[in-house]
Amino acid sequence: MHDEDALRTEARAWYEANWDPDLSVGAWFHRMMVDRWAYPTWPQRWWGRDLPTGLARVVREERRRVGALGPPSGIGPSLLAPMLIAHGTDEQCKRYLWGMATQNWTACQMLSEPDAGSDLASARCAAVRDGDEWVVTGTKVWTSNADIVDIGMLLARTDPTVRAHGGLTFLLLWRDQPGVDVRPLRQMTGDATFNEVVIDGARVAARDVLGDLGGGWAVTRTFLAHERNSFNPASHEGGPFGKVPLDAPAGVIAERLRTPRGAAIAGRGIAQVLDGLVRDGGSVTDPIVRQRFVALQTRRRLMTYTNQRTRSPGEAAPRAGAVGPISKITVSDLGRGQRDLGLAVQGPHGMLVGDDAPSSEFQHYALSTPALSIAGGTDEIQRNALGERVLGLPGEPKPDTTSR
Ligand SMILES: Cc1cc2nc3c(=O)[nH]c(=O)nc-3n(C[C@H](O)[C@H](O)[C@H](O)COP(=O)(O)OP(=O)(O)OC[C@H]3O[C@@H](n4cnc5c(N)ncnc54)[C@H](O)[C@@H]3O)c2cc1C
Incomplete structure (x- = not known):
């Protein structure tokens, strides 16, 4: 207690x-x-x-x-850490948890492939054992921040004779090595935050297999449960999301993260930016705007209550498996609602970007909102999970993975 x-x-x-x-x-x-x-x-x-x-x-x-x-x-403490704690060896926990926390080792997710997104079990990226190492060959895609991180959490097929969920293994791949070619993909925001990663003969030490050999699907399920849960507090610790110079004064970096830009980059503050747009644009007296504004506020408040429920023991807690999908769908709904209201109150100015826009932070956010309903598993996949695993509805037809 x-x-x-x-x-x-x-x-x-x-x-x-x-x-x-x-x-x-x-x-x-x-x-x-x-x-x-x-x-x-x-x-x-x-x-x-x-x-x-x-x-x-x-x-x-x-x-x-x-x-x-x-x-x-970010990803290391919020995703790699719980996976290490759940599936890692003592040696892995000691090395990687310490490295993430004190050396700012950063991580990315190398799961999706050109032909395996929602259906991750079709992953083809291959790892073949060679002495004390695994040799990896294949292509990953949509890999956020692969160009700037240290470690790739990689789902690979270690046994090609076993189809679908079997034969997959989770590996920790050090990114900065020969055979890992990271190619940025540009988005409509102008940023290139995700990448195609072409892996050709890269090496992973045998001690860096996370979980059991052939047990990659169990590790992936732990991973997805954490990824979809945006209530996961470790992703919002308030520290840097990426690399920071370890020799810089801590006070300087803390101050940088407190600026509005720093807060927006850390995913906070858009609600405040929207509030400002509504008030400054004089739309606060428009009854339709007021109605939409209050609906969003209500939605946000409900999200806070759901968040609190996830921490409650006993009956108040949501049913097992429900938190991730509910959280993910709520975030993408809320994102669309904020975007639409913000663009509506700006009128024609809503078409402007960069320095011409009433709020460049908001315009950037508006252009990035479609990603919310795709990244980490699409809304459709979340609804399937809720229907099948939580409500007990009949399953969706599965893709035919036996004909390849
Ligand atoms: C901003 C962003 C960041 C990302 N970062 C990463 C990352 O760091 N690492 C990583 O590995 N991946 C990443 N992804 C990839 C993401 O996980 C996939 O895009 C996502 O899982 C969907 O896969 P897909 O793009 O292959 O679409 P598909 O799986 O081909 O789906 C296409 C459409 O079909 C629908 N669909 C598919 N299957 C079903 C079904 N069974 N029932 C109903 N509808 C279905 C989908 O909802 C979607 O609308 C990122 C994506 C985005 C947008």
């Missing part, structure tokens, strides 16, 4: 005594980790405190109160 007040007192005392903006980022990450305040939901044996996710909020609040830099956020 954890006592919230006692935890708050302890966290407050620690952050007040230890936060030092002149410390280097690396030294600050190290200090948070060894004293178990970086990721308090992680197990005690891996530098955590076994805190339930609801209470981790208390630690985040105390960290923000003193203006301290958060630990690294």
